[in-house]
Amino acid sequence: MSLLFIAWRNLFNRRVQTLITIGVVAVGIAVTLAILLLSSGIKQGIVRASEPFGMLVGSKGSSSQLVFNTIFLMDNPLANLEPEYYESLADDERVSQAVPFALGDNYEGFRIVGTSVSFFDLKARPVDPAYFRLASGRLFEQPFEAVIGAKVARETGLKPGDTFVSAHGVTESREQEEHTEHPYTVVGVLKGVAAPSDQGIYVNMESYWLGHEHEDEHEGEVSGENGATAGFENSEAEHSAEERGVTAALIKPKSYTDLMTMYQEINRGKDAQAVFPGQTLARIFDMMGSGEQVLRIVGYVVLGMAGLTVILALYGATVERRRTVAILRAIGAGRAEVLAIVLLESALVMLIGCAAGYAAGYGLAYLLTGYLGEFLSISAPIRFQAGQLSLVGYVALAGTAAGLLPALSAYRTETARYLNAS
Numbered sequence: 001m002s003l004l005f006i007a008w009r010n011l012f013n014r015r016v017q018t019l020i021t022i023g024v025v026a027v028g029i030a031v032t033l034a035i036l037l038l039s040s041g042i043k044q045g046i047v048r049a050s051e052p053f054g055m056l057v058g059s060k061g062s063s064s065q066l067v068f069n070t071i072f073l074m075d076n077p078l079a080n081l082e083p084e085y086y087e088s089l090a091d092d093e094r095v096s097q098a099v100p101f102a103l104g105d106n107y108e109g110f111r112i113v114g115t116s117v118s119f120f121d122l123k124a125r126p127v128d129p130a131y132f133r134l135a136s137g138r139l140f141e142q143p144f145e146a147v148i149g150a151k152v153a154r155e156t157g158l159k160p161g162d163t164f165v166s167a168h169g170v171t172e173s174r175e176q177e178e179h180t181e182h183p184y185t186v187v188g189v190l191k192g193v194a195a196p197s198d199q200g201i202y203v204n205m206e207s208y209w210l211g212h213e214h215e216d217e218h219e220g221e222v223s224g225e226n227g228a229t230a231g232f233e234n235s236e237a238e239h240s241a242e243e244r245g246v247t248a249a250l251i252k253p254k255s256y257t258d259l260m261t262m263y264q265e266i267n268r269g270k271d272a273q274a275v276f277p278g279q280t281l282a283r284i285f286d287m288m289g290s291g292e293q294v295l296r297i298v299g300y301v302v303l304g305m306a307g308l309t310v311i312l313a314l315y316g317a318t319v320e321r322r323r324t325v326a327i328l329r330a331i332g333a334g335r336a337e338v339l340a341i342v343l344l345e346s347a348l349v350m351l352i353g354c355a356a357g358y359a360a361g362y363g364l365a366y367l368l369t370g371y372l373g374e375f376l377s378i379s380a381p382i383r384f385q386a387g388q389l390s391l392v393g394y395v396a397l398a399g400t401a402a403g404l405l406p407a408l409s410a411y412r413t414e415t416a417r418y419l420n421a422s
Contacts, residue, residue: 003337007344021313022353028306029357029395030364032299033388037365039295041380042372043285049195049378050277051124052131055259057081057089057266058248063275064284070101070248071277072196072378073111077103080245085271089251094258097121099250102208105166107184110152112166112201114208120147122250132197136160137188143207146184149200150192162186166211182211194379205246303395310349310399343400350399354392 011018050071058066059079068075080102090098099122102114117139120132137160140147148158158164163183184203192198251274253259266274362382369380 003340004344007341007348010341011345011348017313018349021309021349022356024309025306025350025353025395025399026357026360028299028302029354029392030360031302032296033358033361033392034364034368035295035299036388036391037361037382038368038380040385041365041369041382042378045194045372045378045380046281047278048124049197050281052122053250053277054252055250055263055274055276056248057251057272057274060270060273063273063280066248066273066275067277067280069103070250073103073113073199074196077247080247081249081272083245086246086249089249092262094253094255094262095251096254097250097252100205100246101248101250102205102245103247105168105208105211107152107164107166107201108156110149110156110199110201112146112203112208114203114205116205119202119250131193133191135189135191137186140187140202140204140207143204143210144182144184145187145203145207147188147190147202148186149190149198149202151198152201153189158186158189160186160188182207194373196378306353307395307399310346313349343404347396347400350396353399354396358389358392 050067053071056066056070058070059081061078065075066078069077086098086100089095090100097118099116099118100114103111105112120130120139122131123129124131134147135150137147146164148156152158156164163185165180165183184201184207190197190202251262253262263274263276266272365382369382372378372380
């Protein structure tokens, strides 16, 4: 009878205790591994979503708010840039591409983004194909035509030829005011890119401005009917200038030198700020690092508890089986063989627990990734990394080594004492 078979039979005879111990080890591995996988995947997904966007220009304020509102379609938009300021940027001879963005409306909670057709030419790298491509239909050509993201089409059922009415505000609410005078017609649907842009509804800037100007005229008429007609023309002009502003702009200079020069010029001025999404995201990742570290510590604590559970379980089993160990010794088993049996039990528990935890960790990470993808439209790729497998290997070795304490207890069992105890 082999030592491995004896160790396996010992574990089987204590199957409930063995399963609990394996479960604790598996949970510790799964939690720690899922944290590591998600942390890496989320960072990669966020970086990938920002790849087509170079230098962003917006009004003075929070740089992270500018990035999250423009790229990730989250948070509230900053104040508009003056139309003249954006035009001066777009007409600058150092600029090769300028893409405007206007935000502030939604349809069923999906943000409507006023922009230009140049938006659909954006690329992650110059050699790459266009980041945004059509799945069906065409790009907008006239005012009040819309191109919708893949998630918008999937959740609203909109398709080319359908119409919808936008509402004021970046989130859906019962009290929001709808722009019923100017319904939009869907003319195209974008292919899904597993990025927040899948949640966007893209229209040209002219239709965005016209809808808001009509709203201002209506407000002026109501004011006049109530007797407050003075200054209507001035108010209309002020609103028109404000509504024709640009919330943010993507500026791509012709050269790296032009990029850095314009970045410094814009930030020195009082009209706007320029940000590099990569730098802003790096700062956000740094802030996330402390929370990530806490989660890792929690995972390591769970692993430590798993190791302690293995020690206690095997030690308790060894104490209970001292008479059995004494009988083995009496029929010829040496101290080394008894020591090996207990160590093999520890190794079997750790190997099974680590294997189950490794599989569960990937499964948990994939489940959470699916939730994040549905909720935030961010793809968090889960990829195999050799370092993760080595971590599991180290844990298995450490857990097996933890079996030395109960193994030494069995090794020191006095045969005569426990045989006579019967």
